[in-house]
Amino acid sequence: METMRTGTNLPRVGGFNRAVVLDTIRSLGEVSRVELAERTGLTPQTVSNIVRRLIGEGLVAEAGTARSTGGKPRVLLRVVPSAYYAAGVHIDPERLTGVVLDLAGGVVARSQWHAQDSSPGAVVGTMGRLLTQLLRRAGVPRARVLGLGVAAPGPLDAQRRRLIMPPNLDGWTDVALADVLEQRTRLPVVIDNDATAAAIGERWVGGAAGSFLYVYCGAGIGGGLVLADQVHRGTTGNAGELGHVTVQPGGRLCFCGKHGCLEAYCSMRAIVAQARADRGLEGPAESVAGEYEVLCRAAAKGADYEVRLLTEAARRIGAVLGDVVNLLDVDTVVLGGPALRHVGELVRDEAERVLRERVFARAVLSPTVRPSAIGEDAGAIGAASLVLEGAYSPRLATLLGTEINSYQPMNIPRHSQGGVPGTSLPPHPDS
Amino acid sequence: METMRTGTNLPRVGGFNRAVVLDTIRSLGEVSRVELAERTGLTPQTVSNIVRRLIGEGLVAEAGTARSTGGKPRVLLRVVPSAYYAAGVHIDPERLTGVVLDLAGGVVARSQWHAQDSSPGAVVGTMGRLLTQLLRRAGVPRARVLGLGVAAPGPLDAQRRRLIMPPNLDGWTDVALADVLEQRTRLPVVIDNDATAAAIGERWVGGAAGSFLYVYCGAGIGGGLVLADQVHRGTTGNAGELGHVTVQPGGRLCFCGKHGCLEAYCSMRAIVAQARADRGLEGPAESVAGEYEVLCRAAAKGADYEVRLLTEAARRIGAVLGDVVNLLDVDTVVLGGPALRHVGELVRDEAERVLRERVFARAVLSPTVRPSAIGEDAGAIGAASLVLEGAYSPRLATLLGTEINSYQPMNIPRHSQGGVPGTSLPPHPDS
Known part of the structure; x- marks a missing residue:
């Protein structure tokens, strides 16, 4: 039963602060360095250093200036939406819904498929085709896709990344969905309960906090x-x-x-x-x-x-x-x-x-x-948000070098070299 | 609705790590510096510096040695139980229960009072007398008491530190209990729901985590x-x-x-x-x-x-x-x-x-x-634990410079000068 609290150290603090800055820029849309410092509680110097690296990595860009109350105009920063993408699929008994989100959370493609055959094999095949179709339609190269999120009805076995017994899906007893999909799509796959995914999606688009x-x-x-x-x-x-x-x-x-x-x-x-x-x-x-x-x-x-x-x-x-x-x-x-x-x-x-x-x-x-705020497509948008959330949201786990929640489903590979510390974003393909 | 995540900085990290070390020593009972470093993930040098200051402040003492597997024997550290105390009272419709805990969480005094008159005025008076009696019996000087925790049936108005409408307590509609008790006892007072207090007490004594x-x-x-x-x-x-x-x-x-x-x-x-x-x-x-x-x-x-x-x-x-x-x-x-x-x-x-x-x-x-693990007196022991938890447990809020939970009831005054960083422990009276 005993769980020890762990301390933290400098590299972890650096990584966490970096993720905080990136997430703050994303959620505010456009923001100046001065406001970033105010919002995050970090010093202007720290913010400035972090922003310089994020711009160098192609994740953040300058986006014009804002009128300042006296003094020189402030340069606004925003996330580069096309830097990365995430795909999401929602498995419902009667249909599959797929979306592609950009790094800013915008929906760049959407598709729906009414399942005739809802056996696991048929659904996995359909999901593979749906994904390829979506990426082609959105003009998104696979190398820029951070991962595929799947939202499914519970219960699931999070540790083994399997669906156990989705109630309205016959023949889906204990299916290793994440593993099978990773083989099929060659993308990192994360699965979660559809309602949890929807909650994360709602937060991601700013609908609730x-x-x-x-x-x-x-x-x-x-x-x-x-x-x-x-x-x-x-x-x-x-x-x-x-x-x-x-x-x-x-x-x-x-x-x-x-x-x-x-x-x-x-x-x-x-x-x-x-x-x-x-x-x-x-x-x-x-x-x-x-x-x-x-x-x-x-x-x-x-x-x-x-x-x-x-x-x-x-x-x-x-x-x-x-x-x-x-x-x-x-x-x-x-x-x-x-x-x-x-x-x-x-x-x-x-x-x-x-x-x-x-x-x-x-x-x-x-x-x-x-x-x-995300309405009917909440499951699919939430599924894609799982990938973005896992890949680039500041997590206390980073800071503490441990998992703060009992269970975190993210398995997006962490890029220890050249990626963005505190997140699991890989180095930018163009950098 | 918008809540921003905040970054962290060095003084906060130092304070948090200090609190982590103190809490780890407390929860393990006796522990060597080497094991502390392993448990907390901090470097041996950091642990050594923190421990030196905690000993200087009279909160931690060396307590003999443990046989080591090869090499020289390891010096064990323990919390000094008599460094501080916390009082707790549970208000139940038919009785008041009071306890005094030492800094290690041991019960040093306990008393129970069957209420004849359960009006707010009578109960506050009884609580004041109960507290004086408990401290006298335990031989604890008031200057060493960190605060008084009160566990009461809900609902309560946490922000205004009032009981709103405790169901089985007639005449207790919207009573500013914490303020009144602070005036009466000249101690910092914290109130919480009795079940929440009991949960904190259970964790404090190591019954659950x-x-x-x-x-x-x-x-x-x-x-x-x-x-x-x-x-x-x-x-x-x-x-x-x-x-x-x-x-x-x-x-x-x-x-x-x-x-x-x-x-x-x-x-x-x-x-x-x-x-x-x-x-x-x-x-x-x-x-x-x-x-x-x-x-x-x-x-x-x-x-x-x-x-x-x-x-x-x-x-x-x-x-x-x-x-x-x-x-x-x-x-x-x-x-x-x-x-x-x-x-x-x-x-x-x-x-x-x-x-x-x-x-x-x-x-x-x-x-x-x-x-x-704390049984029948869970309410009162939990109430006293509220004080200890608020005063000396490592809190993410310290690290983030913010409150991580929506609501934290602690109002134990923080000692910015000479106290223990990362906790709200005051400087030791003898130091």
Whole structure:
């Protein structure tokens, strides 16, 4: 049980400060050296030295000047978006979504593929083709791609980088997805839970910061946790399983083997099954996603039954959010994912209403629920953000020479020579 | 929403490393300079310099030698327990418990007081007298006391250091407890949720580390969260409200205004009320704690009804633990607090059994539930640990020049001159 805290030393401090400067430039978009020093708490001399090297490495460029309040105009710095790219793929039972992001987090290509055959072999093949197609379309050379991020439904075995038992993906029991994809694509591959990926993506594009819960509504319902600026993945990388919080003790049997889970009532499949039963239709839906979409379109137009159906689901989600907020004391909940198409506002409003009724410390805590800045493609953008986050975000682990979170899924190779210290960015291909 | 990451610098690194060395000596009990260097990752020269100053300040002493594997024997170092002390008081509806800990975390005095009058004024007066009595009994001069920690039931207003609405304490609406106690005791006062305090105390004595959930079973049921070595208090300092997780939608009305909370079924009061109803007794119990104790003694002796009653409560606790573990992916749950007296094993066994059935990622995650190392006095020892933790534990905040958690309750004054850098220990009175 005993874990020792470790001290730190000069090279680690240098690397960490470098990563802090790069991340600050990225997240502010454009910033002067003076403001960088103010923001980071580093001395102007340190900032100046770090910036000189980042410019030399082709990662940062000067981008015109800003009017200064007296004195000479300040030169603005920005990240060079085309210096590197990251690819991301989201695996959903009914489709694959792929994106390519540049170093500044902009989406430079996007593609979607409706899977006919969802066996692991077929999906890996499709992912390889999808990636090649995306990079070609974006005009991005493979040498500039830092890695491929994959977002998948949990649970996963983070240590062995395998999907264990994705609920809605038949035949995917214990698949070594990262290894297989690395062989196929010759890129470093990182996998993570889709909701955690979405949370990282949300932070990456500036949609949320500090502490928040990301609720990913896809085929199922997952949660991604960012607590005090750190992504919380837990001991095995499976934190955030909102979908399996009990909402009805002894209630409907869930595929996970428990009774009364949130997903047994509020997954796309459950909502569609409920609607079919209410209408006396027999057998399962031909296309869950298709029928779900029809229900949501009707709800968006104000159809009574569908509004009630979706409101009831939102109420259950809000109740679970109440438990989570009481447990974690976060004041921001972000809702995203494809299941919210057409009904984002309806679900948000009702979930927030129910959540607020349930906050124990309501005298001081008044949480808000808001829509995701990355929306429907949250999974895929989040997957690509995993690569960028792992490759260039300042990590306390760097500073402490250890892993501060129990589990960090990054396996992007670290470039000890010629790369950017404190990050795992390789040396720039042109430098 | 935007939070910037800050860099670090040399004085901060020096302070942090100093705190790391001191904490490592404390937690290992006795350790040589060579082992300190290995454990902390610092160079032998850095360790040697830091240790020299700590000895000069009277915080660390040499404590004999250890046989070395070849070469000369290694001098062992230990913390000087009598260098400083911390006082802790736990406020429970029916009693106050006070302890004094030395710098090594040893209990040097303990006292308990059954409150007749639980109004704020009476309790503050009692706490003042209790503290004076404890220090006199332990022979500890007030100048050596770093501060007074107070553990209280939530919710609290951490920023304003007030108790807002402790559920079982009538007349305690929005009491500025820390300020009032500081005036009365002339000591720095820190307040925190009782379960969070207990979690910190558990870590302080080496009972748990890394990531764990502490379940504090007193009059109510609270949770304390340590995630990746950081205490998670949340945005307002009210994280861990396990007692208000919904276990029965639309169920019994809880004092918090919601229906079906865990505490509406499993608090001492709820269990006693259930037993009285089952036996046809009318009216409320004269002493909830007294009747609860009788039930637990009977359960411990194997009485059928009482075993069923407590097992049912444990089952509900286990179900909530299942939700928490699915959400946070922690593999250790620690059970402590006075409500477990006589029934600790029964509750642990059943809660663990139910928890394990409910783990979604059970292929990789197999959590254990175990008894607290600090037991019944967890609240009071935790309260005193708050002071020690705040005063001398290495904190990332020191290194980053910022607060890494959203909320840190420490207000122990930092001694910028002559104290121990990286901690808020004052200069030693004898130095």
